[in-house]
Amino acid sequence: xxxxxxxxxxxxxxxxxxITGPLFETKCERISETEMLLNMGxxxxxxxxxxxxxxxxDGEVITDAVPDVGYLHRGVEKLAENRTFSQFNILTDRxxxxxxxxxxxAYCGAVENLLKTSVPERAQYIRVIVGELNRVASHLVYIxxxxxxxxxxxxxxxxxxxxxxxxxDLFEQLCGARLTYNFIRIGGxxxxxxxxxxDKAQKFVGHMRHCLKxxxxxxxxxPIFLDRTKGIGVLTKDKAINCGITGPNLRASGAALDLRKQxxxxxxxxxxxAVRESGDCWDRYMVRRDEIEQSLRIIEQALNTLPSGDVxxxxxxxxxxPPAGESYYQLEGARGWLGVYLVSNGDVKPYRxxxxxxxxxxxxxxxxxxxxxxxxxxxxxxxxxxxxxxEVDR
Amino acid sequence: xxKGPWEVMGPAxxxxxxxxxxxxxxxxxxxxxxxxxxxxxxxxxVGEDPYQIFLTVFSFCLGVFVWVIDLGVKIANAGVGLxxxxxxxxxxxxxxxxxxxxxxxxxxxxxxxLMVVQLLPAVIVWMELKAAAHMQVRLGPMRVGRWHGWAQxxxxxxxxxxxxxxVPAKANKWTHFLAPVIVLAPAYICYAPIPFGKTxxxxxxxxxxxxxxxxxxxxxxxxxxxxxxxNKYTVLGGLRAAAxxxxxxxxxxxxxxxxxxxxxxxxxxxxxxxQEGLYAGFLPKWFIFYPVVGQISFVIYLITTVAETNRTxxxxxxxxxxxxxxxxxxxxxxxxxxxFIAEYAYVFLGCALGALLFLGGGAPxxxxxxxxxYVWFFxxxxxxxxxxxxxxxxxxxxxxxRLMEFCWKFLLxxxxxxxxxxxxxxx
Numbered sequence: 001x002x003x004x005x006x007x008x009x010x011x012x013x014x015x016x017x018x019i020t021g022p023l024f025e026t027k028c029e030r031i032s033e034t035e036m037l038l039n040m041g042x043x044x045x046x047x048x049x050x051x052x053x054x055x056x057x058d059g060e061v062i063t064d065a066v067p068d069v070g071y072l073h074r075g076v077e078k079l080a081e082n083r084t085f086s087q088f089n090i091l092t093d094r095x096x097x098x099x100x101x102x103x104x105x106a107y108c109g110a111v112e113n114l115l116k117t118s119v120p121e122r123a124q125y126i127r128v129i130v131g132e133l134n135r136v137a138s139h140l141v142y143i144x145x146x147x148x149x150x151x152x153x154x155x156x157x158x159x160x161x162x163x164x165x166x167x168x169d170l171f172e173q174l175c176g177a178r179l180t181y182n183f184i185r186i187g188g189x190x191x192x193x194x195x196x197x198x199d200k201a202q203k204f205v206g207h208m209r210h211c212l213k214x215x216x217x218x219x220x221x222x223p224i225f226l227d228r229t230k231g232i233g234v235l236t237k238d239k240a241i242n243c244g245i246t247g248p249n250l251r252a253s254g255a256a257l258d259l260r261k262q263x264x265x266x267x268x269x270x271x272x273x274a275v276r277e278s279g280d281c282w283d284r285y286m287v288r289r290d291e292i293e294q295s296l297r298i299i300e301q302a303l304n305t306l307p308s309g310d311v312x313x314x315x316x317x318x319x320x321x322p323p324a325g326e327s328y329y330q331l332e333g334a335r336g337w338l339g340v341y342l343v344s345n346g347d348v349k350p351y352r353x354x355x356x357x358x359x360x361x362x363x364x365x366x367x368x369x370x371x372x373x374x375x376x377x378x379x380x381x382x383x384x385x386x387x388x389x390x391e392v393d394r
Numbered sequence: 395x396x397k398g399p400w401e402v403m404g405p406a407x408x409x410x411x412x413x414x415x416x417x418x419x420x421x422x423x424x425x426x427x428x429x430x431x432x433x434x435x436x437x438x439x440v441g442e443d444p445y446q447i448f449l450t451v452f453s454f455c456l457g458v459f460v461w462v463i464d465l466g467v468k469i470a471n472a473g474v475g476l477x478x479x480x481x482x483x484x485x486x487x488x489x490x491x492x493x494x495x496x497x498x499x500x501x502x503x504x505x506x507x508l509m510v511v512q513l514l515p516a517v518i519v520w521m522e523l524k525a526a527a528h529m530q531v532r533l534g535p536m537r538v539g540r541w542h543g544w545a546q547x548x549x550x551x552x553x554x555x556x557x558x559x560x561v562p563a564k565a566n567k568w569t570h571f572l573a574p575v576i577v578l579a580p581a582y583i584c585y586a587p588i589p590f591g592k593t594x595x596x597x598x599x600x601x602x603x604x605x606x607x608x609x610x611x612x613x614x615x616x617x618x619x620x621x622x623x624x625n626k627y628t629v630l631g632g633l634r635a636a637a638x639x640x641x642x643x644x645x646x647x648x649x650x651x652x653x654x655x656x657x658x659x660x661x662x663x664x665x666x667x668x669q670e671g672l673y674a675g676f677l678p679k680w681f682i683f684y685p686v687v688g689q690i691s692f693v694i695y696l697i698t699t700v701a702e703t704n705r706t707x708x709x710x711x712x713x714x715x716x717x718x719x720x721x722x723x724x725x726x727x728x729x730x731x732x733x734f735i736a737e738y739a740y741v742f743l744g745c746a747l748g749a750l751l752f753l754g755g756g757a758p759x760x761x762x763x764x765x766x767x768y769v770w771f772f773x774x775x776x777x778x779x780x781x782x783x784x785x786x787x788x789x790x791x792x793x794x795x796r797l798m799e800f801c802w803k804f805l806l807x808x809x810x811x812x813x814x815x816x817x818x819x820x821x
Binding site (some may be wrong): 036038039044045060147150151152153154157158161162218219222224225227228374375376377 | 526529530531532626627630706707709710717718787788789790791792793794795796
């Protein structure tokens with residue numbers, strides 16, 4: 001096998017190389033007679049997309065694991081260089097498709113930083129409302145799919161098929177799309193809230209609070225669920241910080257760090273940071289469950305104090321040319337810090353764009369986390385760190 | 395207000411209103427009533443012994459048949475009599491009718507069992523589809539067969555029959571081929587000694603032992619399927635299935651021993667007869683009402699049966715999330731459907747045995763003896779089947795090492811203690 005290009009330590013090889021080639025041998029020592037290599041993915045029901053994990057098994061115990069990403073690579077960051085600033089907005093939806101609003105927001109924030117425009121207050125509030133609604137929707141998918149990974153099918157249909165559907169309906173009314181919204185635009189939002197939308201959103205908040213209790217009864221405190229998740233896949237606080245883990249996964253390990261707490265926009269709202277101590281699968285689950293509660297509080301307050309005014313700043317609709325320079329904007333995404341680094345040379349197109357995708361950094365944890373656990377735990381650990389392959393591979 | 399897409403699309407209909415949900419609950423009760431009430435009326439009209447009705451109808455038809463044959467032979471004899479010939483004496487209505495009578499009555503139980511094992515899975519699948527759907531705020535199949543999708547399992551069955559039978563290139567052909575047969579065959583055999591109501595097809599003296607022993611054979615087929623498919627996931631699934639079924643067999647057998655001690659027989663109809671009658675004039679003598687021992691036995695039996703039939707929360711062998719449905723990953727079409735039928739056949743078998751051993755089988759509740767015994771039997775069995783479905787759609791899956799711990803460290807000791815308590819109480 002020839003030496004493959006790429007920086008040291010990255011997994012950048014063909015499928016054969018991973019199993020028999022030098023790369024796999026350096027990742028895990030040669031396979032002994034009592035061990036077995038198991039190829040989990042890229043087509044596997046619980047890898048949440050096209051992730052491939054090569055597992056080395058001793059019976060059912062994992063002695064080594066190598067995650068292999070890149071099956072969904074579309075070159076989004078390169079595509080940005082061939083699109084105008086406002087055209088690229090629709091591609092950000094496709095990165096983390098479970099919280100597309102926050103992706104829009106992160107990108108638009110970076111462009112607005114370059115333009116040095118300020119967003120109207122009403123638009124900021126609408127961004128908070130839809131962003132938090134989308135965070136709730138994303139965590140609902142997490143709760144549902146985590147349930148499926150553990151083997152409970154019903155919570156998925158409650159979280160995904162019932163509650164998230166209401167959010168999708170709300171977004172559909174808002175912008176006509178149910179998954180990839182392109183609602184948050186450079187300088188504001190696409191349009192104002194339609195009539196009666198606020199009432200519906202408020203009704204949803206009440207409904208969702210009731211439903212959280214239902215999830216607790218059905219899943220969160222189920223003894224089998226606790227048995228499957230408590231103490232499994234422990235991520236210590238130091239390790240999480242060293243690996244650059246952010247978001248709910250970090251807060252589950254006991255580090256109280258939430259970008260929203262440092263954001264002046266969010267300082268207008270009263271909410272708590274969801275933090276848990278031990279960093280196991282159950283804590284990662286519960287942090288998200290608590291975050292739904294806090295997001296609902298933010299949504300409620302934002303709906304009640306929504307100011308009036310414009311929803312779009314005065315910026316050119318076409319031929320938008322930000323001044324040459326660079327900007328970085330990051331916000332608390334549903335999976336961690338979602339950052340967009342943008343370089344402009346004064347043209348209508350970005351010169352270079354990079355997305356700091358939290359899922360990509362989370363997936364790098366797998367090799368460390370999976371060792372020593374059983375096959376069944378692979379699924380719960382993989383499910384609990386919550387990756388979206390669209391964002392991992394970009 | 396600026397123009398937006400909502401003006402084009404109109405207001406979105408909220409998918410879940412309270413009225414909708416309430417309407418669905420009311421609807422499911424209506425469906426249940428529409429199913430149960432006519433069936434109940436029919437069975438009450440038919441009475442305790444449908445076999446007698448069958449015999450009456452059958453002997454009437456046979457009489458007509460015999461008369462027609464005799465007439466034919468007479469006419470034919472009159473015809474050939476002109477030539478001086480005559481048909482042999484055995485060609486008479488009485489002889490042929492007698493032969494048909496014997497053949498039909500001999501084959502009837504076999505045909506019945508075959509039909510039961512083929513059709514019950516379809517019924518249970520439909521029940522599972524609907525029950526799961528209503529637990530998950532869905533409606534389930536609503537179109538096939540018009541009335542609440544009753545024909546969905548048959549449509550699925552036809553689809554599976556028509557699919558291509560794929561065998562992996564490197565599979566062990568014979569093992570792969572025989573595995574579904576070996577899984578399904580014991581299911582057929584096990585139905586023989588089960589009394590559906592008051593009569594069993596074969597009333598074995600060791601019926602209980604026979605059913606428990608033969609149903610344990612299915613694990614061989616699972617192992618074969620796991621090994622023969624030449625796939626790592628199926629091997630893991632097969633090994634898990636073997637370990638699980640062999641382990642849970644032990645507490646399962648031990649948990650039913652108190653019943654044998656109490657009834658003094660291993661014959662299933664004997665155990666059922668022992669449970670007829672009432673304690674103190676109101677409490678049925680079902681074994682589940684036997685103080686302490688009955689309840690412990692029942693719980694252990696229920697748990698181990700769920701594990702034996704590889705259903706959630708013990709469906710490790712076919713864990714979809716981890717093992718991509720385990721030992722039958724590499725099966726398609728008819729072979730897959732045989733595994734499917736076998737699973738539901740074993741579910742029904744386990745539930746039927748549970749109903750017989752703990753819920754009195756065909757024994758009625760007090761003052762409700764006017765409902766025939768087979769209705770009681772099927773009612774109790776389907777209640778247990780519903781419990782299985784309920785478990786499946788409520789619980790997550792347990793982990794493999796915890797499964798073994800649960801069996802050896804919890805169920806087995808308690809089932810042994812249970813026998814000791816039973817011995818003390820029955821002294």
